[in-house]
Amino acid sequence: MKKIRFTFLFVIAALAISAVLVFVSGRWYLSQPIQGESATPLLLDFRGGESARTVTAKVTEHFQGGHPLVSYRISQVFADIDHLQAGLYEIHGQQSWFDIWKVLSQGREKTFTVTLVEGLTFNQWLAQLKEQPYLVSKSSDLNDSELKQTLGIKEPAIEGVLLPETYSYRAYTTDISILKQAYLSMQTVLSEAWEQRSDRCPVDSPYELLILASIIEKETGLADERPLVASVFANRLEIGMRLQSDPTTIYGIEDFDGNLTRAHLREKTAYNTYRINGLPPTPIAMPGKASIEAAANPVRSPYYYFVADKSGGHVFSETLEEHQQAVRRYQLNQE
Structure with a gap:
């Protein structure tokens, strides 16, 4: 009887140790870089309403050629997808799964920049903005009068009243948003220069x-x-x-x-x-x-x-x- 009890306890202990080892090794795996610094980054367009399995499948497909079992098991660990914020995220191979989930849960979206150069005309700026990645062109839907009204411009023309600068934006921002920033920035610079003339x-x-x-x-x-x-x-x-x-x-x-x-x-x-x-x-x-x-x-x-x-x-x-x-x-x- 004692021998049976000992065997039972041994099995329980072994299972417990195995579970701990699986847990520890799993946590260790999730804390390691997915692939490495040389890997091409992934632009993960997470629009919300997707499952954890869908997100992990996209990542494993990009970095590891797609392993459904791995993707499934990881998605079980990160099953709570509701708290992840929609957006466009840049995922790097040197990041771990923990890093990736932190980026998504904190809404740390990829930012883009556009430099609007001094000396160019407004039409040249519009052409440049149309070429920017993940920037939605809305200005082309408006005529000059409508665009001036949308931007809040009171001057006779749009030409010259926007400040050349480098502007940051997130995916699916409109060009109107950047032009509004440029107008407000110019108002500040112009006011200061006029006061100090x-x-x-x-x-x-x-x-x-x-x-x-x-x-x-x-x-x-x-x-x-x-x-x-x-x-x-x-x-x-x-x-x-x-x-x-x-x-x-x-x-x-x-x-x-x-x-x-x-x-x-x-x-x-x-x-x-x-x-x-x-x-x-x-x-x-x-x-x-x-x-x-x-x-x-x-x-x-x-x-x-x-x-x-x-x-x-x-x-x-x-x-x-x-x-x-x-x-x-x-x-x-x-x-």
């Missing part, structure tokens, strides 16, 4: 500041030149001299083919600053913060002219004669 600032309103900043943005990409370019335009506006800016003229040409001709310069349009006095009616591109600050605080200089020197910068001149010499040297290759 110097007495050299040649314009009468924040919107005119944007227009001038957009011209500066298109004229130079060099940080140390922006205040000088701003000074040239400030000097010209102060004495009533026309701005004579090629980028403004180009903006007013429909279907511009890249060749600015004398005929273009003679044509009177709202944006041809060779033919109109003062500023064009709207910005001609999206100005960055640096160009806005340069427009608000142009340096004092004796310059009224500048010409590209073909090395990425410009040569600045005080007089028309000096400017014409610079044009002959750098544009016409005449010494």
